[in-house]
Amino acid sequence: MNEPVSTQTYADQIRRLAELTARVAAQRSEAHTWYAQQVAAAERAVAEAADQVRRAETELVEAQRMVERVDGEVTHLWAGLRDRLGGGARRLGDPPGPVRDAVGDPVPLLRGVRELLERTGQPGELPGSVNPLLIACGIGGALVAYLLGIGARTLGAGSGGDLAVGLPVLALVVTLLGPLVGLAPARLLADRRHAVLTPRPMILVAGSGLATTLLLLAATYTR
Template identity: 65%
Template sequence: MNESVTEESYTAQVRRLAELTERVQAQRTEAHTWHDQQCAAARKAVADAEDQVHRAERNLAAARELQDRVDAEATALWQELRNRLGQVGRRVGPPPGPVAGAVGDPPVLLAAVRDLLARAGQPGELPGSVNPLLALCGVAGALVAYALGTVARAAGDRYGGDLAVGLPVLALVVILLGPLVGLVPAKVVADRRHALLGPRPAAIVLVAGLATTVLLLTLAP
């Protein structure tokens, strides 16, 4: 025989059912919230990972481009060095490869090498040890000019006429230009030493040539 349900027990059961329903709804809401948070975190992690992959790909491409540029410039600088060394440079071989543990920014290091090669390629001043050779160039130039002047004067005396008037004048001009003639061999000396024929070396040549010209004119009959 079924027991009758009292009003008080029915109310308690309804209240309990409502509490359970509310608790289940809260747990369901919490579960949905947690699920949404996890999905959002996963999507953010995927987006961050994709961004890192793209950034790594860009960095890799830039690094490869820099490597190719550095290799090309290093090869060009090495070839320039070999050309500067001449016969010795042909035995140097290919450019060296990367050194393990090397530090420094490659573009900065290459710029320093370019600057060093540029400064090494610029002609310098002639050393003082070549001063006697420069003076000899001046003396030789004056002697050559004097010899040409003497030949021209002799030709004027020999053929007479207008030549007897014009050639002595020409001979005098040639003799007076004698100190300048010495600058020609002096320039050859400077070029072979990869140096500049500056004011000091030129002055030595001109003074020696002028002194020789004056001496020759003084001793001339």
């Protein structure tokens, strides 16, 4: 037969059982708390990772747009450079590609290149070395107009009716416009030298043409 358990031993066992139960409950509570903390930390890590992915995707889209913008600007600037060089642009080839391990914002660099091209592409004034050519334009224009006037007067002299009256008047108008005729070749000269036809060369052309016209008219009417 089983021996009866003493009251004191039974009370000790009950107390020990209660202590073990409390310890198990505390450990279970601690395990639940730890699990909840781990789940919260994992959820935070997932949320942070998702946010980082969204930021990375946004940065990737912006970077792609920047690459497209830079490529387009490089192509445009390269085309402008080829226009500046003219016939020598064949040696340039295609626009340069991206440089490996390049750092920094390309926008200020592209802006500097654009400003440099704009400064170099701005037409300037004709140099003083072309003054003889400008004078020749004025003289040549006046001579052409004078010869056209002579032709019109000759044609009018050999005609009758209204032509006999109108052609001499037209000849006089063409002759008087002689000082301005030389501005056309002067403009072509300025365009070939990528320059602007400023008032100084215009006055030089018109002045030489006017002097030539006056001399021709004086020579004609003093015969």
